[in-house]
Amino acid sequence: MQEKNNDHNLKPFVSIILPCYNEEAILQTSVNNIIKYLESKSHKYRWEILIIDDGSKDKTGEMADEFNSQYDNIRVIHHPVNLNLGRALQTGFRHAKGDIFIVLDIDLSYSIEYIEQMADKLSETYSDIVIASPYMKGGQVIAVPFLRKIMSLWVNKFMRLAAQDKYHTYTGMVRAYRKSFIQTLNLKTKDYEINPEILYKAMILRARIVEIPAHLDWTEQNKYKGKRTSSIRILRGFFSGIMSAFIFRPYIFFLALGTLLMILSMYELIWLLYDTLSTLSQSHGLGSTFSSSLALQFKKNPQSFMVGGITFIAAIQVLSLGFLSLQSKRYFEELFHLGTSFKKI
Ligand SMILES: Nc1nc2c(ncn2[C@@H]2O[C@H](COP(=O)(O)OP(=O)(O)O)[C@@H](O)[C@H]2O)c(=O)[nH]1
Numbered sequence: 001m002q003e004k005n006n007d008h009n010l011k012p013f014v015s016i017i018l019p020c021y022n023e024e025a026i027l028q029t030s031v032n033n034i035i036k037y038l039e040s041k042s043h044k045y046r047w048e049i050l051i052i053d054d055g056s057k058d059k060t061g062e063m064a065d066e067f068n069s070q071y072d073n074i075r076v077i078h079h080p081v082n083l084n085l086g087r088a089l090q091t092g093f094r095h096a097k098g099d100i101f102i103v104l105d106i107d108l109s110y111s112i113e114y115i116e117q118m119a120d121k122l123s124e125t126y127s128d129i130v131i132a133s134p135y136m137k138g139g140q141v142i143a144v145p146f147l148r149k150i151m152s153l154w155v156n157k158f159m160r161l162a163a164q165d166k167y168h169t170y171t172g173m174v175r176a177y178r179k180s181f182i183q184t185l186n187l188k189t190k191d192y193e194i195n196p197e198i199l200y201k202a203m204i205l206r207a208r209i210v211e212i213p214a215h216l217d218w219t220e221q222n223k224y225k226g227k228r229t230s231s232i233r234i235l236r237g238f239f240s241g242i243m244s245a246f247i248f249r250p251y252i253f254f255l256a257l258g259t260l261l262m263i264l265s266m267y268e269l270i271w272l273l274y275d276t277l278s279t280l281s282q283s284h285g286l287g288s289t290f291s292s293s294l295a296l297q298f299k300k301n302p303q304s305f306m307v308g309g310i311t312f313i314a315a316i317q318v319l320s321l322g323f324l325s326l327q328s329k330r331y332f333e334e335l336f337h338l339g340t341s342f343k344k345i
């Protein structure tokens with residue numbers, strides 16, 4: 001999985017991947033800041049910037065071309081139409097030339113300092129992915145609108161639950177990737193769910209994934225309110241986030257619900273049995289049978305029979321769905337593993 005660097009004097013080559021859609025309000029300032037920062041680190045890294053203009057309808061494309069004509073190591077790829085974040089990242093991964101890829105949000109809501117922190121962490125820990133993580137201990141979320149903050153926090157908590165407590169930030173885009181790893185990953189998500197998809201597939205392949213605590217700070221971004229529309233809508237993001245949590249462990253949700261229903265039905269049914277048996281023992285000698293006591297119970301409270309019966313059937317069905325999805329997840333993981341190994345050869 002690791003690329004061997006034969007020449008230890010070679011500086012690592014870092015590709016900054018910038019997916020952009022209608023970012024004319026901030027593109028120039030942000031890219032200039034990134035350039036200044038990278039130039040100050042040029043003793044440490046070789047670098048390039050790859051701007052993916054994803055069919056922007058404003059001046060983003062022209063502005064990016066301007067940078068391209070001024071700098072040899074700034075390249076632009078234009079999608080003729082808006083293909084969405086997932087496709088833009090895939091284009092970036094295909095075309096970047098560095099050994100380390102760093103994806104940044106063009107609004108720089110994660111400070112550019114994380115370029116160095118993530119690149120160094122990737123090398124030091126021999127990992128395949130480093131995540132800038134506001135939701136882990138030491139991380140922070142600053143000036144993000146309340147609703148947005150709460151929803152994002154809960155989506156990530158939910159994913160953490162689904163992924164067996166592995167990591168803290170699943171939806172974040174700002175990460176470092178080892179080229180040799182990310183280029184072998186088969187990705188298919190077109191949209192924002194690409195970020196959890198990458199983690200999920202990396203986990204199947206037992207990749208090394210490391211999180212570093214990060215500050216997600218919208219102070220600057222808030223100044224551009226109105227000029228820049230955050231293209232990621234809150235509610236849509238929330239529901240799609242919850243849905244993509246299912247890819248991690250679809251079965252636990254079925255198993256949890258099924259177990260709950262089973263406990264409920266057992267509670268009802270055991271009480272019914274207890275009542276039936278006690279009626280039977282009280283009327284001992286009166287020629288009463290089990291079935292007549294049961295019939296008596298049914299007459300007294302038919303609703304308990306209904307609730308007990310229906311929850312029992314529902315529990316069995318939901319639990320079976322859980323086992324089925326566990327099976328299909330296993331098949332998928334095996335196939336994905338196999339497919340990826342073929343691709344690596
Ligand atoms: N290529 C591409 N990039 C996008 C698209 N939507 C958003 N982005 C970029 O993804 C990054 C994050 O978007 P932003 O609106 O800041 O999302 P937020 O930080 O989650 O509110 C920015 O660099 C955007 O330009 C899209 O449809 N295509």
Ligand SMILES: [Mg+2]
Nearest residue numbers: 105107109221
């Ligand atoms: Mg942003």
